[in-house]
Amino acid sequence: MSWSLPIGKEFLPDVSVAVLKKHLDAERGAKPHARLNAAIQRKRGWSMDEIASSLNMKRRTVHDLLWRFTKRGLDAAYDVKREGRPNHLTVKQQEDLRKRLITGPQSNGFREGSWSTRMVLHLLEEKYGKKYTREHMTRVLRKLGFSPQKPRPSNVRKPSEKEIREFKKKPVGWYPTT
Numbered sequence: 001m002s003w004s005l006p007i008g009k010e011f012l013p014d015v016s017v018a019v020l021k022k023h024l025d026a027e028r029g030a031k032p033h034a035r036l037n038a039a040i041q042r043k044r045g046w047s048m049d050e051i052a053s054s055l056n057m058k059r060r061t062v063h064d065l066l067w068r069f070t071k072r073g074l075d076a077a078y079d080v081k082r083e084g085r086p087n088h089l090t091v092k093q094q095e096d097l098r099k100r101l102i103t104g105p106q107s108n109g110f111r112e113g114s115w116s117t118r119m120v121l122h123l124l125e126e127k128y129g130k131k132y133t134r135e136h137m138t139r140v141l142r143k144l145g146f147s148p149q150k151p152r153p154s155n156v157r158k159p160s161e162k163e164i165r166e167f168k169k170k171p172v173g174w175y176p177t178t
Helices: 017-026 030-043 048-055 059-077 091-103 117-128 134-143 161-169
Strands: none
Touching: 017 030, 017 059, 030 048, 030 059, 048 059, 091 117, 117 134
């Protein structure tokens, strides 16, 4: 990489300031906007120090982004798409896991009534040979369309009207047990 970047008409020789301004006016993203501003200023003959000062950036940052324009043209205003780390589970495995979770723990060899994160972790290790942390497993479950649920107690027997009236008659406080 060279510190001697083209300036003025030599910088992006195939692109005019008007074209750069057109792209700048259409741009809504903060980073591409700043990058296009730097390119316009360089095209107008500004030094790197002047550009860095006007955009409140470090000189090295300005140099690097202008260098990108000399290599990639107008596309340099935007970041290159990068692939992230691949999922531990394939799409097919995720679909299979979702189906297994919907069928319930009993049909997957567990005795308990509802899924816990530990149970799902155990199932993943047993069926797919994959290990996750508890925190990451909750993210995976949310991505698969599940949400954490906490069982709530419910009244087994509904009180009669007479019992409700008697209950409402009592004042609040302590009562003797006799």
